[in-house]
Amino acid sequence: VSNVQARAARLCWAPPAGLGNRLSNGMTVSCSFEVSLSDKGRDGKFRLIYSGEEMEYHLKDLRPASDYHVRVSAMYNLVRGSCSETGSFTTHCSIPDVPLSPKLSHRTKSTLTLQWKPPGDNGAKITNYLLEWDEGKKNSVFRECYFGSQRHYKVSRLFPACGYTFRVAARNDIGTSGFSTEVVFYTMGTLPALPLAPRLVRAGVSWVTLEWGRPEGSPSEEQLKYTLEIQEDNSGTDFHPKYTGENLTCTVQGLKRSTQYKFRLIASNMEGKSSPSEVLVCTTNPDKPGPPSTPCVTAETPYGFTITWDPPQDTGGSEALTYLLEISEGCSE
Template sequence: MEEKKNKIGGWFKIHQLVKEGNLEELKEELKKPETNVNAQKADGWTPSHLAALNDRLDCLVELVRYGANLHIQDKIGKTPYSLALSQNNFCLKFILENMTLSETFEKIKSGEEIEMTKEELEERDQEGASILHMACIFGRYELIGKLIGKGIQVNDRDKHENTGIHHSCVYGYREIVSLLAGVGGEIDAINSKNMTPLLLSCRFGFADVVKLLIQKGADLKKTSKNLTNAIHYSCFNGNENCAQILLQTKTAVEMINSQRVDGKTPAHLAAQHGHLKSLQILCSFGADLSIEDKNSDTPFTLAALNKQKEIIKWILRTRESVYQSQSKQSLIHLFVNSNDFDMLKLLLSSSRFDVNVKDKDGNSPAHLACKNSAYESLVLLLKFGCDIHTKNNENKFPKDLCTDFKCSDLISKAENHKLFPSRVQQFECTSRKSTALTLVWSQPRSLEKISSYLIELKSENGPIISKLLKSKTHDITVRRLLPNTLYSFKIRAQNEFGMGEWSKKLLSCQTGSPTVPDTIVEIFLKSRNEDSLIITWTPPEDNGDQITEYEFEITNVSKGSSNIHKSNSSLPQFCFQNLNPDTEYLIRVRSKNAIGWSQWCMEESFRTKLPSKN
């Protein structure tokens, strides 16, 4: 009863989770008492069969942990071992490690010596795997050397046409590959899946083996049954080191845009699976990103469909064209249809996509957003300037397709220009100085959060000045103005939809007459020696008249004596010399313009260095 309840369309749930590679949900499912880890489908397949076929090693480990029986056969006698061997994948070794093998093969697995009897040398299992194949799977280098000495056939094949070199390449045993190739092992041997040792090495990412095989003369043009070549395999799994080694050869560079049966180039695979480094390497060798596969998808399209954001950002940033297929629905339409806000924003933010592009029915993205009640997408489209007055082939506006109030109301606000912030009503000057004015204002109404305020400044008398200022808060102090000058200001707010209208009335404010400089806020120690101190400070506001002089008071704390120094340098720095070593001094500074002296700044304490040891 429980097994029937756990079936989904003829599949047990546990089978489905393994097929999808959903490890976390599989772990939770295996914890349930009613879950049968060895449940068989109609064809006799257990979850372990699926894991072996699809190279789901992580799933297989969990299944075995919960008691999976790896000896179970399906309706035609195949075990998980049979499937893993036929696919040349990582699961093979793990399956053998967790199966009971013949006495000879168990010794190979455990690293024990074997007697090399005729029976042992000729032994094969049900899949045709020999003692050499097992030694290659388990990396028994010394044993392989002895087998070669006994005259074993190095190109011997199992039922799936795998040689010892095939198995060695799956696990990256470079020394074994070199050993076998050196005594006549076929480096371009093809198994039942049309896989060569080079293809397997690229698939599993063993760059040192790839390099060795190329040095031994491996044929880079060999492909699997679906025309997948070595570059395809390297990029599919993000094995950029393998791709880099391959592309050092003229042959590989000439094949860089080769297409599989499905039309995918290596660039398609790298982009689809999010392997940015691999894609960058391909492009550096001249990969063409405009090529479309059999589904009319370019590498960029596949990256977008699979939400590979780093790939998308890199292509948008570095390529002149995004190479979007012209024969398919635009990506903007696609992400509006799925209400995928993040992807839609990523594409629109690049300014490389038309926010008003139309599909075959004449629908703009705004039409689809209204039709699908995709409110968030509609908000985003409006922010990027979509046209709400465009008609589709049925002579309908986006608003005509609205199915809910929120989208309809949003369109109405856009029509009445209510998406933008209202005018700033209260705008005043709260502080006047000779060279600075402080302005404050109230926050206006806004559908979206206000992102900033734009203030326009003009001088009404004196030299003509006109400039724009920006603030993210509700106040601003405008500095470096001219004294005794009348300035006018106007302000408007900005949200993500755009700018509101300028304030209705101009705010007029006059700066004051020149005064003494502001007090220096703080002085800092720049450097010190045993007989000197160098201080620095931020120049104060001169309040309308240029600073002409600085005055310094330095007090020896231990003696209580003070000295005054003066400087007419404009450089905000001064050096006190002829001081005592390891002595504390109090220092303060003030500045002077034509109006007079500023207030002294707060005293700061500094100490000279200890005397140096001779």
């Protein structure tokens, strides 16, 4: 065993004594080797890692600061020989594993308290942790926030209702690990202000399109969600949600024609929900009416006649109907 590193090592071996003489004399022999490795001790279970005619093998993906045992056997003309004596080696120590992302343990409007767990030290004691943050600028530029041996840190003098991105790395005498996955935490804020009532953009027979704006005074970087509620029964007082999301507009489908509906808006953030806005009352459009009855002549004079008809059975949802009467001149006999 040679060139032992933290995660790799080089193995080489010689053929059995008698077989080695034949190889050196240029004789053609059919000889192969099997290499087995154990990380459970000399008497532990060995697993086959190589089978072939080469007399050298490079081990990879080993664990740092770990004991390994290796042995080799030869096969000549389909006859397997006994295993060699077991060789032992210990991989070198390495930098720590990449730690998990920090966790949020407490927050206020101006502080965030973070904590993190130690990763695997790979044989060398972890001495320090490096905590970095983006200072809330969302520009992927990180600066040192804390460096020390503690596994927790309180970040202060922050802005309310703002998000800050953090990552952490571990250091030992060998070096510094990679950084953890980035994670975003928000300071506490206040409940959203009362939003204005939604506005009607356009109405159809079975739909209405509404829009609204952010509550006055809410920071532009604060994430808000909106819940649009509808009251479908004029005789009742219950509103129920029709849309929840971050958009500032919504088209409500599946409504009845020529029907009055009431809408109101609620804004929410990480702290909770605002009070409902004032109510918007709007009405869907009527549909086109069905055909009226066939005209009937009810009275005649030498120079005219009176025609009557019944209204359509389906008025389209509107009682304000107008009629168009058409006439074609006939031929006199």
